[in-house]
Structures are given as C-alpha cells and as structure tokens.
Amino acid sequence: MSSNAAFALTIVVSAADIDELNHVNNAVYLQYVQEAAMSHWQHVATKALQDEVVWMVRRHEIEYLRQAVLGDTLLIKTWVGQYTAATWDRHYEIYRASDNRLLVKAMSVWVPLDRQTHRIKRLEGALLDSFLG
Incomplete structure (x- = not known):
C-alpha cells in the first residue's frame, strides 16, 4: 500500500449485486x-x-481473486498513488x-x-493538498 493514507468503506453485498452464478457480478x-473513491473524495475535500x-475515470484495471456472495460484508480500501499534471492513479483492495x-485488487486512472x-483541471494547490496535505 502507498504511503498515502488509505480510506476504508464497508459495504454489505445485497441481492441486487448477485449474478446468475450466485456471487457478486464482476x-x-x-x-x-x-x-x-467518491466517498474518499467527499471525506478529504x-x-x-x-x-x-468532478472526477472522471479514464481507465480501470481489475483483478478478481476470490468471490463474494450475498450477505458478505466487504471492506474496500482505497488510496491515491502516482499523479501527473492531469491524472491520478487510485488503488483499491476489497476484503471479505x-x-x-x-x-479484488484494482487500479483506476x-x-x-x-x-x-468539463475541462481538465491541473493537479495543483488545494486539489493536491486534499489527498497529500
């Protein structure tokens, strides 16, 4: 995990999240x-x-390691990683x-x-400080 503080969110798997294989749909x-990610943003900004x-996703990468099922309580950890002038990597780990x-391990840009x-904003000033401050 990054040196940046991780933010955690808890979610309970609901029936609407389940697919025909009886686990959480990918x-x-x-x-x-x-x-x-949005909860983290609301927490720090x-x-x-x-x-x-407003944030827009440019890319997602996701690795499915194990399945979650109805009623599982999931802990989602997220933190920010490397950034450029206009993009920020965000990492995630989902635990049962x-x-x-x-x-699940995931990364988004x-x-x-x-x-x-709706124009791109540079990552500087208060925007950077929100996560790194």
Whole structure:
C-alpha cells in the first residue's frame, strides 16, 4: 500500500449485486470501487472544492481473486498513488470482513474536471493538498 493514507468503506453485498452464478457480478465491483473513491473524495475535500471539481475515470484495471456472495460484508480500501499534471492513479483492495481474505485488487486512472466547463483541471494547490496535505 502507498504511503498515502488509505480510506476504508464497508459495504454489505445485497441481492441486487448477485449474478446468475450466485456471487457478486464482476461489473458490481467497479461500482464498489467508484463508490469508495467518491466517498474518499467527499471525506478529504472541502465543500467548495467538491463544488468546483468532478472526477472522471479514464481507465480501470481489475483483478478478481476470490468471490463474494450475498450477505458478505466487504471492506474496500482505497488510496491515491502516482499523479501527473492531469491524472491520478487510485488503488483499491476489497476484503471479505469475515476472514480478511483479499477478493479484488484494482487500479483506476482518474482525471479531475472543472464541474462547470468539463475541462481538465491541473493537479495543483488545494486539489493536491486534499489527498497529500
């Protein structure tokens, strides 16, 4: 894990998350990691910054290691990694709380946009400080 502090979110697997194989649908894990990323952003950013910036995913990579099933409590850890002037890598690990088994490893590349113009914002100042401060 990165030296940047990890943020954790707990989710309980619901019936809507389950596919015909009776485990969490692979696409649902992407919803989980996006929810964790947004929760982390809301936790670290000021209201003014949240009103100014919206994040867009440029790329997802996901590795499925084990399955989660209905009723499992999942712990999703996320942290930011390397960044450029306009992109930020975000990492995720999803664990089953009952046995602390790692189920999923993922990484996304996020791009900050100006909420009004939808133009890319540079990663500088308060935007950087929100996660690194």
